[in-house]
Amino acid sequence: xxxxxxxxxxxxxxxxxxxxxxxxxxxxxxxxxxxxxxxxxxxxxxxxxxxxxxxxxxxxxxxxxxxxxxxxxxxxxxxxxxxxxxxxxxxxxxxxxxxxxxxxxxxxxxxxxxxxxxxxxxxxxxxxxxxxxxx
DNA sequence: GCTATGACAAGGA
DNA sequence: CTCCTTGCCATAG
Numbered sequence: 001x002x003x004x005x006x007x008x009x010x011x012x013x014x015x016x017x018x019x020x021x022x023x024x025x026x027x028x029x030x031x032x033x034x035x036x037x038x039x040x041x042x043x044x045x046x047x048x049x050x051x052x053x054x055x056x057x058x059x060x061x062x063x064x065x066x067x068x069x070x071x072x073x074x075x076x077x078x079x080x081x082x083x084x085x086x087x088x089x090x091x092x093x094x095x096x097x098x099x100x101x102x103x104x105x106x107x108x109x110x111x112x113x114x115x116x117x118x119x120x121x122x123x124x125x126x127x128x129x130x131x132x133x134x135x
Numbered sequence: 136g137c138t139a140t141g142a143c144a145a146g147g148a
Numbered sequence: 149c150t151c152c153t154t155g156c157c158a159t160a161g
Contacts, residue, residue, distance in 0.1 A: 013158060032143050045143040047158045053142050054159090068143060075142045085142090 013039055016119075017051050024065040027092045028109035029102070031069035037129060038111070040121060053078050064088040071104035108133065 016039035024030055032052075033045035041047075048066070056063045057079050064085045068074045073085050073096070086096045096102045110133050116126040 036143085041157080043144090043156050044158065046141055046156070047143090049142040050140080050159075051142095056142090063142090066142080070144085073142085078142065080142095 013041060013044060013047055014051050014055070016040070017048055018055070018059060018061055020119075021052070021061045021063060021066060023115075024062055024109050026062070026065075027094060027107070029065050029067050029089070029094065029104060029107045030109050031104065032066060033069055034108075034133070035066060037132070038116065038119060038121075040119065040125075049074075056080060062088075065092075065109075067102070067104065069104065071101050073100040073102075105135070110134065 017035060020035050020038050031045070032048040033042075035048045036042060036044040039048075052063050052066060053076070055061070064080075067085075073082050073089075075082055075085050082100050086100055089096050089102070094102060094107050111129070113126055113130065116129055121129075
């Protein structure tokens with residue numbers, strides 16, 4: 001459903017989301033807000049979800065490794081279902097409860113400095129991200 | 136350029 | 149724990 005406008009405007013966030021999500025290691029998860037943070041848009045969590053919902057069927061990325069920050073699978077308005085995502089996560093060794101929740105802090109992908117540097121983020125911002133998601 | 140729409144997040148009741 | 153409210157902002161029309 002997501003299409004580029006004839007004006008040639010490039011949806012930057014979409015490209016960032018594709019890159020970031022494709023680099024999430026199997027067996028780990030991140031939150032929508034976390035993806036937004038890495039993309040350099042701290043408050044664009046909702047847009048990340050929206051984009052995934054419109055890309056999942058057409059772009060080959062591990063969309064199922066993105067859940068909400070409370071550890072709940074919150075897929076909606078997609079060709080895929082809550083169960084689809086649950087099964088995909090379980091196939092990667094992640095334990096998901098029947099109510100489609102999981103221990104996000106246990107499985108959260110915590111990137112190191114070199115990972116963040118691929119996104120050309122300011123050093124101070126990288127430091128913030130490291131501390132934000134440390135255990 | 137303006138409005139509606141969210142696979143969100145965080146805090147309060 | 150479960151709602152509910154508010155803030156949020158990129159996209160689509």
